[in-house]
Amino acid sequence: ALISLRQMLDHAAEYGYGVPAFNVNNLEQTRAIMEAARETNSPVIMQASAGARKYAGAPFLRHMILAAIEEFPEIPVVMHQDHGTSPAICQRSMQLGFSSVMMDGSLLEDGKTPAEYDYNVDVTRKVVDMAHSCGVSVEGELGCLGSLETGQAGEEDGVGAEGTLSHEQMLTDPEEAADFVAKTGVDALAIACGTSHGAYKFTRPPTGDILAIDRIKAIHARIPGTHLVMHGSSSVPQDWLAIINEYGGEIPETYGVPVEQIAEGIKHGVRKVNIDTDLRLASTGAIRRFMAQNPSEFDPRKYLKETITEMKAICVARYEAFGTAGNA
Ligand code: G3H
Ligand code: 13P
Ligand code: NA
Ligand code: ZN
Numbered sequence: 001a002l003i004s005l006r007q008m009l010d011h012a013a014e015y016g017y018g019v020p021a022f023n024v025n026n027l028e029q030t031r032a033i034m035e036a037a038r039e040t041n042s043p044v045i046m047q048a049s050a051g052a053r054k055y056a057g058a059p060f061l062r063h064m065i066l067a068a069i070e071e072f073p074e075i076p077v078v079m080h081q082d083h084g085t086s087p088a089i090c091q092r093s094m095q096l097g098f099s100s101v102m103m104d105g106s107l108l109e110d111g112k113t114p115a116e117y118d119y120n121v122d123v124t125r126k127v128v129d130m131a132h133s134c135g136v137s138v139e140g141e142l143g144c145l146g147s148l149e150t151g152q153a154g155e156e157d158g159v160g161a162e163g164t165l166s167h168e169q170m171l172t173d174p175e176e177a178a179d180f181v182a183k184t185g186v187d188a189l190a191i192a193c194g195t196s197h198g199a200y201k202f203t204r205p206p207t208g209d210i211l212a213i214d215r216i217k218a219i220h221a222r223i224p225g226t227h228l229v230m231h232g233s234s235s236v237p238q239d240w241l242a243i244i245n246e247y248g249g250e251i252p253e254t255y256g257v258p259v260e261q262i263a264e265g266i267k268h269g270v271r272k273v274n275i276d277t278d279l280r281l282a283s284t285g286a287i288r289r290f291m292a293q294n295p296s297e298f299d300p301r302k303y304l305k306e307t308i309t310e311m312k313a314i315c316v317a318r319y320e321a322f323g324t325a326g327n328a
Helices: 005-015 027-040 050-056 058-071 087-096 117-132 174-184 213-222 238-246 259-266 277-293 300-321
Strands: 019-023 044-048 077-084 100-103 137-142 188-191 227-230 270-275
Touching: 005 019, 005 077, 005 137, 005 188, 005 227, 005 270, 019 027, 019 077, 019 300, 027 044, 027 058, 027 277, 027 300, 044 058, 050 058, 050 077, 058 077, 058 087, 077 087, 087 100, 087 117, 100 117, 117 137, 117 174, 137 174, 174 188, 174 213, 188 213, 213 227, 213 259, 227 259, 238 277, 259 270, 259 300, 270 277, 277 300
Parallel strands: 019 044, 019 270, 044 077, 077 100, 100 137, 137 188, 188 227, 227 270
Antiparallel strands: none
8 A cells, every 4th residue: 555654654663663765767676676575574665766757757657656556455655756856846746646755955956056954944844835735745855965985975876966065064963953853844854974875885894984873873862753764875785796797897896884784773763764776786787697697588578587586685685684574
C-alpha cells in the first residue's frame, strides 16, 4: 500500500530502525528493491530524482511504482520526490500522486547555489502548507552536502551545490535545525555531516573528522522528535569497484559511508538513508562481467537480470543492517 513518509518514519522511530530510500529510474531497480523487501519483510521508500524524471518521464516512474504496489500488496511503499528545487516542482509531484516530496531549499532553484537561511525557511514552509493539506509528507534540507576533506561540494554528476563550501555550510547547526523545524513543520530533515552524492565521497576510509556522525548525535539531542535523513549514504562497495575495474572499467580509488557508521546514525535519529550510487555500481559491475564472460549473448534480459540479482543483494544487506527487515 502507498503510505506517507511521516507514517513510515513514525513507525521507524518508535521501533528504532532506519529505512533505505533507493533512487529508481528503471524497471530493474524497482524489481530489485521490491523483491528484496518481500524477502526480508521490509517497508520501502522509492524516490525519483529530477534526473530520473528526465530519463524515464514522471508518468512512467509513477506507474512503475504503482505497479510495484500492485504486485507486492503486503509491502508499505512511500513514493517520494527527491531534491525538489522549487515549490512548483513539489506541487506537480503532489498532483501526480507522490506521497512525499523533498523541498531542497538549501540551494536556489538552479540546484547549485547555496541559499540564504530565510529563503530556505520560506520555500519549505510553502511546500509544507500545500502538502499537509492533502496528506503528503515533506522532507526539508538544512546544510549543504560537501567534502570536509577538500572543501568542495564535489558533485561530479550535477546534483547538489557547486564549488567551494565552508566547513560551517557542510555541517548542519543543531540550534538552527531546531529553529528550522519549528518554523517549517517538516516531517523529516536532511542534514549535512560530510557526505556527498556520487561515488567520490572520501579519498580514504572515513574517520570522524571527515564523516561527522557526532554532529548527527548533537542534532538528535537537540531535536529528538525529528526524523533525520542522511543523503549521500552509499557505501561504495570495494568489491564492486574491483569487479568493474577487472572487466574494463576505470574507477579510481574512492570510499563511501561504511554501513556501521550509518547504523550508528540510526541509533541517533536517522530514519531515512538515501542510496543511489551503490545500486548503480552493482548494476554496472554485473553488466560488465556478464558481457565479458558471455561475448555471444545479445538478449538484454540476460544481462539486465544479472543487475536485478546484484542490486537485490545490496538491498537485502541494507534492509538487514538498518533494522528495516521484519517491519513491513
Ligand atoms: O540526488 C542524487 C541522486 O543520486 C540522483 O541523481 O539526478 O543523476 O538521478 P540523478
Ligand atoms: P549516493 O550518491 O551516496 O547514493 O546518495 C544518493 C542520494 O543522496 C539521493 O538523494
Ligand atoms: Na530526498
Ligand atoms: Zn540527495
